[in-house]
Amino acid sequence: MSIFCWYCDVQPLSDPALFSRCMSLLPWEERRKQVMRFRFEKDRRLCLGAGLLLAYALRHAGASNLSIRRLPNGKPALDVCPDIHFNLSHSGTLAVCAVSDQPVGVDVEVLQSAVPGVEAICFQPRERQWIHQSDDPDRAFTRLWTRKESYLKLLGTGILGPLDSFCVLPEKDIQNNSIVFSETERMNCLICVCMRQKDMVVFKRWRIQLS
Numbered sequence: 001m002s003i004f005c006w007y008c009d010v011q012p013l014s015d016p017a018l019f020s021r022c023m024s025l026l027p028w029e030e031r032r033k034q035v036m037r038f039r040f041e042k043d044r045r046l047c048l049g050a051g052l053l054l055a056y057a058l059r060h061a062g063a064s065n066l067s068i069r070r071l072p073n074g075k076p077a078l079d080v081c082p083d084i085h086f087n088l089s090h091s092g093t094l095a096v097c098a099v100s101d102q103p104v105g106v107d108v109e110v111l112q113s114a115v116p117g118v119e120a121i122c123f124q125p126r127e128r129q130w131i132h133q134s135d136d137p138d139r140a141f142t143r144l145w146t147r148k149e150s151y152l153k154l155l156g157t158g159i160l161g162p163l164d165s166f167c168v169l170p171e172k173d174i175q176n177n178s179i180v181f182s183e184t185e186r187m188n189c190l191i192c193v194c195m196r197q198k199d200m201v202v203f204k205r206w207r208i209q210l211s
Contacts, residue, residue: 003100003201005193006057007108007186010049011093012208014041019048021210026051027066042093049208050088050095056206057097058086075156087153094189098201105154105194107146114141122148122163130169139190144168146192147181154179154194 013019026032031051038044058066058078067079078084086099089108098106114137119128127144134140147168168181182193182201193201 003098003102003104003182003193003195003199004057004060005096005098005106005182005184005191005201005203006053006060006206007094007096007191007203008049008053008206008208009093009187010045010090010095010208013045013049018208018210019045022048022052022208025055027055028068046090046093046095050090050097052208053095053097053206054086054088057099058084061099071156073156089149089153092187092189094187096191098193100195100199102195102197102199103154103156105150105152105156106192107149107153107194108189108191109142109146109149110189111139111142113138118145124164124167127164127167127169142190143183143192146183146190147194150181150192150194151179154196 013022023032023035026048028051035044035047038047055066061084063078063081063084065080068076069079071077083101084099085101085103086097087104087106089096089106091108092110094108096106096108098104114131119131123144131137131140131144148163151168178196180195180198184191184203
């Protein structure tokens, strides 16, 4: 199947009645507990919205049993449909979920200002140069950051080494061009999908609402 990257605005969950109803529709008890462990309402909305989006995206991909287990590396996977791969991310009020028949990583970040301390630790000199020579350094910073994050999430192994040990500059895909990125901007956020082979990524919006 094509790679679908679904995204949704979690702001409707500010309505207490909708929040309560959606909590009851969430198919994972552990996710419900996770939602309520957050102190701030904005974080609860993001966690709940991401869970709802995941359930929708998995069903759209053909999964009927949504039971999830943890792989040895901690990455979640479907119990019954191991060939359906997925990854979640959220930032601001936006939740995103990438679903594919191959391993996939996704990251979303609100457009933000470049952080000099982060640049020095996370980016190679040529990446920092690319940021500062860009017409929009803040956008360039956020773009490279989502690339780094989505790549690590594709691996599913956490941070194996310094973040400046690999380069994610456009047109310089890492690991002998075996890693591909697909990017878009939605609702003042940059979304980046990372995969091991070039494939069409379909970005689609899903709305939180009760039918």
